[in-house]
Every structure is written in structure tokens, then in C-alpha cells.
Amino acid sequence: MAVQLTVNDAKRTISAEPEKPLLWVLREDLGLPGTKFGCGTGLCGACTVMIDGKTVRACMTPISAAAGKHVTTIEHVAATPVGKRVTEAWVELDVPQCGYCQAGQIMSATALLTAQPKPDADAIDAAMRGNLCRCATYLRIRKAIQSAANAGSEGAKS
């Protein structure tokens, strides 16, 4: 079956079984391995991408459900102003350790700051609790989100 969708602003046509998860289409068919496989059951968040601006678990999303939609992955998230601020804050604070969870973390953080530009500490934890980090970079994830939020409000002022 052929599925048409937009991935990182480019139109793509995929021929795959309709139930093949978006995660494996990205990794195997579209050459976008930045989105990671951690569990395949929706519990770790390593595979987080955005569909039409909302985060989804790509491991649980059949490609048929993405037909006609806009998918954004880690490879392209910095194209949005919020995504750019988030990735810059991530580098500035050197958030990653092994780095494996970080694509998912950045996608979730970008979605959070897009919906809620000034989240408080509890809102950050609530929004990020679906993204596991086995290396436990959580303290820096919190800081980087706050720093990206602050950079955003400065940007708005100037």
C-alpha cells in the first residue's frame, strides 16, 4: 500500500504495510534514524515525533494513521523557533550523556514550550514524565527547558 505524507516539510510516498509503525518507516524506509527505538510499547518516549504539531509515540503509530499529515522529527525540529531554542539550550547545558533518549526529550520539550511558553516546575515534570532517560539527565533537562523558556520570553520582548 502506498501512503503519502509530509515528513520534515518534504512530501514522501511510502509503500509499506499499513500497520508498519511510523518509527520503522522513518528509520528503515526514509533514512531518518534520529528517532529511536526503546521499547516499542509506548513506555519510554525514545520514539517521540510530532504529527501536525502534537507529540506521538512513533512506535505505536501505524503509518496509515500518518497518511496526509505533517510529521516532524528530531532531524528537523530546529526549523521551528521553539525547537531551535530548545536544541540550543540542550547544547549550552550539555544535557545528553549517552544521548539515546534525547531526540524524544527534545521533541517533548519543544511541544511543551510551544503549547505553554512559561511552564512551572510541576508542568515540566508532568510533560516530560513519558520520556525515560536511563542515564538520568533529568536535572539538566529541567534546567534546559527553563532556559529555553527564558530565551523565548527575551526574544518576544526585543
Next chain:
Amino acid sequence: MSRSSTLNRRAFLTVALAAGTAVTFTADMALAAGTKTKPVMLNAFIRIDANNRVTIGSKNPEIGQGIRTMLPMLIAEELDVDWSQVTVEPTLANEALYGPQSAGGSRSTPVNWMPMRQVGAAARQMLLQAAAKAWSVDAASLTTASGQIHHKASGRSAPYSAFIDQAAGQPSPSLASVPLKATSDFKIIGQSITGVDTPDVVKGRAVFGIDVSLPGMVYAAIELCPVFGGTLASMNEAATKALPGIIAIVPLNSGLIPTGPNDAVAIVADSWWTANRARQTLKAQWKTDGLTGFSTAGYEQAAAALHKGEPLKTLVKVGDAGGAMASAAKTVSARYSYPFIAHATLEPQNSTAIFSDGKIEIWAPSQTPAAGGVMVGKVLGLAPEAVTVHITKSGGGFGRRLMNDYMVQVAQIAKALPGRPVKLIFNRADDMQHGFYRPAGWHQFEAGLDANGAIVALKDHFVTPSDKGWPVRAGDMSPVEFPAKFVANVLFRQSMVPTNMPTGYLRAPMSNAMAFVFQGFLDEVAEAGGMDLPELMRRTMGAARAVPLYDRGPVFDTGRARGVIDKVCAMAGWTGRTKGAEGKGRGFGFYFSHSGYFAEIVDITVTQGTRIKVEKVYVAGDIGSQIINPMHAEQQVQGSVIDGLAQAMIGQKIQQVDGAVTQKGFGDFPLLRIDAAPAEIEVAFVKTDVPPTGLGEPALPPVIPALANAIYAATGKRLRDLPLRLGA
């Protein structure tokens, strides 16, 4: 250590630049298009190009410990270049050329601290010699800075790149005597340097093992016998093979990792998702005779029964513990335990290989890639030269990737499909159910105190899982567990419970369990003696001195131990054991492991009687004279602390029923999530004048007893079994 001290200088320094040879760290790296002049390799680790850009080979596996950044920092420091001039590239696995290339035991810092600096310093000397010849001046009159050579008297200056061809032909100075910088001249060591892979990670461009992509690559899923040690009886091969996309079914059994029968079947397809899904149709049947009696419940019952009887053997006997116990003013006894746990790296085990023309090339997220290559050669019957191992980034290691089961498996699959690259990936359940687990253990303690609360006698009956009559891997107990060397009458004895569980080293192996049981029990002893644990530690250790632990090898420096204990107490404003108001409590723990001294204090609040919230953790550590990359050091400590809290308080326990592990993923083996992470982890390093040691592990152990002791302070409940649980 022996490996590093015998690193011969030929290996490091005489990678000759034969004309026309490609100068590369990795077999497949092509020189950038448009480069007119070839970069020149000064030694196995350093390449400098015509634009004075310095490429440094980073030899050790990166598993999140920051080593890919740190080792090149050491080289760049002594080469005397600016970090901004440096590009870092991973090297191949080749221990004859690069020296030890493993990530384990927090050994990379002590093993490489001098050799990597010497490599940089030697290359600098070669450049100086070349410049001295070119300018006809004495090399001693030359100075360097930022990758430039200066001759003060004549005012001449030139970049390193002006001398690279001549430098490569200079004789190599002796590594042992090459002059090194004084600490006060360090410009890179001691700076917080951003991880070299961080910019790629945030763009999704960093290549982990699972991301390796080769033209024409196919994918393998693996069906492993759920019961450890079982063999394949039958399978529905034809039905699976007939499915669309399926390329091959490959039965596997290396017999090497783990040793003995460990049958599996690989399903190879044009997509991993297809291969993994097809497993349901394979209907593999296994022969598991004599193996299904192993279970968690069985181990626990057996350990309890063994604790009621006489121990099997004596590990340590000093003085007369029985006599001293009988005449002690007070005795304390308690039983502690911890379960099997899994490493649960976020990147599942995987590896990629291509076998052709009697040679194999393999890409492995391994902590011991060279050792894995040896195993691959062994299982395929190949000479060492026929095995090339590429070291990839690993999505976490924690000791799981010291074992190279996935390398051997993918090699067997690749051999069955000559000429086709194949990538093997475990799914999450495979990863959880086919690990090399931290072994469980059970301790029955008894301590005797004199009228002043000093420990006069200490007994432990340790029950450990065993295989063929020996404690399993990582199931040993050190005969010098603190306070064994500081008590006049000690008796440590051991019994064993047979298991079929493969076990292995998990971050701070042995220590992650021993710290909990010993420091937890000592908190009880301190209370019985009318003091707090820091005070019991100080009194038991006595004056500052180096106490040998064995006939040779590591010593325990009571002054350094005291240094971190006093430091953390000052940081936290520790005022002794106090029951805090409204469910608040704080606890203390100390542990010495991997040459590092760590003391930690945990502040918690218990709400609704059973919910434990860790508010803040204070950490004081001593790993020697130098913190090489302070930002990464803090990361390691924070990560270790949260790792320890995860082991302690969120229900991590691997359980076995009928010989097989029942946990399938993060639902039944949870990892700590962000909302359970402490608000703050305050870290301080006490510096003492000894060469720096590693930091991947030693900050983990003390946090576990510190948490248990905090729970006691807050609630009056002694929790003596991991995972800690308040309430039913």
C-alpha cells in the same frame, strides 16, 4: 593496570606514514573531497592537516560517561593546541595499536591519564624537533601555544602544520620521559568541555549501534530460549519462511556467551519490524529439562533456610567473633537482601555485521569491542586479521555491554548470509529477559558493641547464587568489606543457592549491593551505640592513615574517607540522627569503590505514610587531584545518584518463574522518571594529591543506604530488603 604500563612506544608512536597510505582512524573514512594536501599522522592518535586542524582519535567506547571527549582532552592539552582546533574521531578496535579499549570498572581515567598525555606530549616534541631543524635553532629555545611554535630570539612563529611532514619523520621520544605540563599550566584539563557528540545528538545525527546503515542491509530479530540453558527442540520454519519479506531463518548457538547451551533462532527480513512480527509464527519449542525448577520464590526460600543453618564455608576469620559477641555489652542482628536486577540500557542490544571472502566486519555498541572481536573470531573460526570491529556509540552501558552475546550472534547470522550486511536488534522483552543480571544476595548480620558503642565483633552469613558450585559472576563478596579491617573479631561466612540465571557486572558491581547491606546495618549499629553513622565511621576508622586491604593492591585511606564524610556533613548541616517533623528524614551513607571515596546524605519526605519523595541529595567525593571535565563529572555523579535511587525505591526486581524471567519491559521493570528525580543534587569534590581516578561508578553505592537510613529517620521503619517499600 599492567596493560597500560607495558604499552610499548612503537604502538603509540611509529605508525609510519608510508607514501600513499590513507591516514585514517576508521577503515572506511574517506578524506574530505577537495583536500589538496593530505593530513599527516604524527602517531596513532594525532593527525594534523595543512590548515592546522588537529584530528584526535578517541579510542574508548562511549556509553554516556564522556570518555570520547575526555581522552582527546588529555592529548590536546599536552600537544598544546586549542580545543577549538580539535576534531575528534573514534578509532577502530585495535588494542595492539591503541592500548586498552574497554569501558568498565571506572578504569579509563586511571589507565589513560598518563599515556594519553604522553601521546600528546610526544607529538609536540616531534614538532619541536622538526621546527628546530627547519630554523636551525636549539629545540630548547622554542615554545608552543595554541598549535603554534615560537622562537622568541628571532621573533619567528609558525603553525604546527608548517612542520608536519618533517615531524612525522622524527624519532619518537620515550613516552616515559617526555616532559609533561605542570598542573598550573593546564588550559583544557579542568575546563568544562561540551561533549563532542552533543551537537550531533540534538540534531538526531549521532550514530549509535542501532543506527548503523549499510547498503543492501537486512534485519534480524531473535527468538531466544526463554529458559536459560535450554536447547531448540523444534520450530515451524517453513511457515515463517513463507511470509512476505522473510529472507532466512538461522538457528544459533555460540555456546560462548553465556557459556554452555543457549539456543536461539534468528529471523532475517527486509525490515526489522517484519522479522520481529514473524516470531509469533515460528512456534519454537525448547528442551528445558532440569531447568524449569529455578525461580525467585525458590531462591528466597532456600536463602531463608540456609540462614537458619551452618554456613557452607568461611570467607574471613579474624580473632574470635563468637567469644567477643558473647561478652559484648550489646549485640545487634539483622537480615538484609537485594534482588536480581537488569541493566535496562535504553538502546536495546544490537550489532551489525557483514561477512564476505572469509572476513567479517562488525559494528558493535560494546563496552569491550576488542574482546568481542576475539569471541567472534573464535566462534567463526577466523584469524584475528579477518575480524574488523568498529566501535559505535552506545545508548547506555552500565556493564551490560561488557558481554558481547549480540556480537557473536550477529556474526553467526552474517556468516549464514555471505555478502549481505545484517543488523540484529533485540526487542525490549528480549533485552529484559536475556540479560546478565546483577545477582541477588542475602546477608545475616550480627555485631557486638562494647560499653562505648565501639564494634568489637562482626559476623555476616552471606548467601549468594551459584553455578557449578561457585558464586556466579559478580556474586562474590570482598573479604575486606568495611569495617572488616577495623574490627578485632570478624567472621564472614558464605552459603550458596544454585541458579541458571546469567549474571554480570552492573555499574559499581558488588558495591551497589554491599554498600546497602553494610551501611544500612552499620546505621543500626550506630544507633545501638548511641551515635550517628558518620560518627561511628569516624570512630571505627580512627586516625588518618593508609590501611592496606590486601597483601598488595588497593589501600583504604582513612584520611580521605574522613575528608568526604566531614565535607558532606558540612554541606548538609548534618546535626546527627534526628527524627524530622512531618515525615521528613535524612540519612547518611559512605562507600569506597573503584578508588573513589563518596559520602552522601539524602533528604526525604514521606507522605500518606508510604510515598517517598527524595528532596535533595548531597554528595562529597574524592577521586584524586584533578577533575578533568567538571561539567561531565557532575553529570556522572547526578546520573549515578539517580541510578541508585532507581534501584532502591521504584520496585526494580527481576523475577524468575519456571526458569525464565517474567519481566517484559518498563511496565514491570520501571526506570525512574523525571517527576521522581530529586529537585537538587549538590556535588562537591575534595581534592587530594593522588592521580585522578574514575567516576562512572563510585558515586552510586552510598545513595542506597543513605535513602534507607533516611526512611528510618522519617518513619522509624527499618527497610532491609531492596527494593525498599513502605506499606504492604
